[in-house]
Every structure is written in C-alpha cells, then in structure tokens.
Amino acid sequence: MPRVLIIEDDRAVREGVRLALRRQGHDVAAAVTGEDGLEQLRSFRPDAVVLDLMLPGMSGLEVCRRIRAHHQVPIIMATARGDDADIVVGLEAGADDYVVKPVRARVLDARIRAVLRRVGGASDGHATPRVEHHGDLVIDRAGLTVTHQGRPVALGPSELRLLLTLSASAGQVFSRQQLLEAVWEHDYHGDARLVDACVKRLRAKIGEPAGQPRHVHTVRGFGYRFGAR
CATH class of the missing domain: 3.40.50.2300 (Response regulator)
Structure with a gap:
C-alpha cells in the first residue's frame, strides 16, 4: 500500500x-x-x-x-x-x-x-548496455545509479527517468511532448514546464556548466537531445 x-x-x-x-x-x-x-x-x-x-x-x-x-x-x-x-x-x-x-x-x-x-521501475524499455560511460558521466541502468567524475549523483525519480530516456537513444531529438509521455506518463497535451525545469535540475546535478551543456542539449523549437555535439 x-x-x-x-x-x-x-x-x-x-x-x-x-x-x-x-x-x-x-x-x-x-x-x-x-x-x-x-x-x-x-x-x-x-x-x-x-x-x-x-x-x-x-x-x-x-x-x-x-x-x-x-x-x-x-x-x-x-x-x-x-x-x-x-x-x-x-x-x-x-x-x-x-x-x-x-x-x-x-x-x-x-x-x-x-x-x-x-x-x-525506472527502466525505459530500451535494449542498452548495463553500464554506459559518457566521458565523466557513468550510468548504471541495472543498478539505477549515476556517477559524475567518480562521485554518486543523487537524482530524483523524474530526473533519473529523464536521463535514462534521453541517453538510451543518444543523438535522437525528443520533443517535450514525447518526454512528457515517456517520463511523466502525461498522455494529453501536457505542460512543457515540467520538462524544462527537470532538465535544468538534471544539468546542474551532472555538472553541466550554465549555457555549455556537454550531455543534454537543447534543440531550439523542438526539445532535447543527449550526446556529444
């Protein structure tokens, strides 16, 4: 219960x-x-x-x-x-x-x-490696843990699910609506503020410099993409 x-x-x-x-x-x-x-x-x-x-x-x-x-x-x-x-x-x-x-x-x-x-159940359903290394960012999908520069990163449930969803399809651009449905399970025309605020928190926690993201990139007019430029 x-x-x-x-x-x-x-x-x-x-x-x-x-x-x-x-x-x-x-x-x-x-x-x-x-x-x-x-x-x-x-x-x-x-x-x-x-x-x-x-x-x-x-x-x-x-x-x-x-x-x-x-x-x-x-x-x-x-x-x-x-x-x-x-x-x-x-x-x-x-x-x-x-x-x-x-x-x-x-x-x-x-x-x-x-x-x-x-x-x-934070898994995103993608067939991806158990442990992913993205430079100084390491994602353990099975253990649902994230480290940055060797130090554990404490992510909230939405932040973790967002990171798992984006990183599972590195290079793919996700619209805000797609992320609302995948992360928050909002199947209506939802609120982009949920996505934008969560991205901001996630970037801060994984050491993304303001205005200089290394992993989570904004695609203007559409949404977000994970991966090196």
Missing part, C-alpha cells in the same frame, strides 16, 4: 484529499504546517509527498527545498495558483509534478501512481 504524506493547512482540502486517497488504496498521513510535515517525513517515511505551495510560516517552497536536500522521495506540488512563475519556482525547487487546486482525486491518484512507477 503506497504511503502518502499530505502537507496542507486548509482543513477541508486536507481531509478531502486524505479520504479520497484512502479510498484509492493509499496509506495516508497529514500535516498542517511545514515543520510538522518535515517531522512526519522522518517518522512516517512516505513513498510520496503531496505538498501545498502556500503554507503559513515555512513556505511550501522552503519545505520542498529541505526535503530535496536530504531525500529523493517524490514530491507533487499542489497550488491554488495557475501562475507560471509560482509553478516554475516550485518545479525548480525539486518538485516532480504538480496539480492545481481544486484537486481532483482521480487525477492526483494517477499522478502519485505514475511517479511511484518512476521510482520503482
């Missing part, structure tokens, strides 16, 4: 989401504040976190950053705003996905299950 932690200060929203997710087969714990959420993260040890962006006191963005500094648990950000800037900042802080309030229970359940599949 997937364990989900909800961090949400609005009582009606919190209880509604908790009941809905329990009906969907999740084991659910809930926290009212960011501080309480971080404490429950340690004690409850959830498989995924649903995090309200607009929390009193410690903001949802700060909670997201603190979680991501020490844990790779998937984070789904919930926001009452559809503002581009808020969403992008949340994604760049380390969130794996987001939903806009009012949250639809079936949509949230689908997003949770999708991100858990990315954690539990």
Whole structure:
C-alpha cells in the first residue's frame, strides 16, 4: 500500500484529499504546517509527498527545498495558483509534478501512481548496455545509479527517468511532448514546464556548466537531445 504524506493547512482540502486517497488504496498521513510535515517525513517515511505551495510560516517552497536536500522521495506540488512563475519556482525547487487546486482525486491518484512507477521501475524499455560511460558521466541502468567524475549523483525519480530516456537513444531529438509521455506518463497535451525545469535540475546535478551543456542539449523549437555535439 503506497504511503502518502499530505502537507496542507486548509482543513477541508486536507481531509478531502486524505479520504479520497484512502479510498484509492493509499496509506495516508497529514500535516498542517511545514515543520510538522518535515517531522512526519522522518517518522512516517512516505513513498510520496503531496505538498501545498502556500503554507503559513515555512513556505511550501522552503519545505520542498529541505526535503530535496536530504531525500529523493517524490514530491507533487499542489497550488491554488495557475501562475507560471509560482509553478516554475516550485518545479525548480525539486518538485516532480504538480496539480492545481481544486484537486481532483482521480487525477492526483494517477499522478502519485505514475511517479511511484518512476521510482520503482525506472527502466525505459530500451535494449542498452548495463553500464554506459559518457566521458565523466557513468550510468548504471541495472543498478539505477549515476556517477559524475567518480562521485554518486543523487537524482530524483523524474530526473533519473529523464536521463535514462534521453541517453538510451543518444543523438535522437525528443520533443517535450514525447518526454512528457515517456517520463511523466502525461498522455494529453501536457505542460512543457515540467520538462524544462527537470532538465535544468538534471544539468546542474551532472555538472553541466550554465549555457555549455556537454550531455543534454537543447534543440531550439523542438526539445532535447543527449550526446556529444
């Protein structure tokens, strides 16, 4: 049974989401504040976190950053705003996905299950070598580990799945929509901000200099490609 932690200060929203997710087969714990959420993260040890962006006191963005500094648990950000800037900042802080309030229970359940599949089965389905060496970047597909210059790289589930998808077809250009479907399992005309923010986080973690990517390249007007130029 997937364990989900909800961090949400609005009582009606919190209880509604908790009941809905329990009906969907999740084991659910809930926290009212960011501080309480971080404490429950340690004690409850959830498989995924649903995090309200607009929390009193410690903001949802700060909670997201603190979680991501020490844990790779998937984070789904919930926001009452559809503002581009808020969403992008949340994604760049380390969130794996987001939903806009009012949250639809079936949509949230689908997003949770999708991100858990990315954690539990990050294989991209390509017949590729077990260990790939791309200069100073080494990808172990069987062990689902990545090292850069000999040091382990802690990637979140979306970042890892994105890297595996791109590197499995080095040289191939992927559109943002193709990546949304492969990595996030969004089969509708999805949100390119998920892809762009995840690429930004991935590049930073694998040592890509700003404006000088060595592995993950932007193909203007289309998407992204993995491999040397």
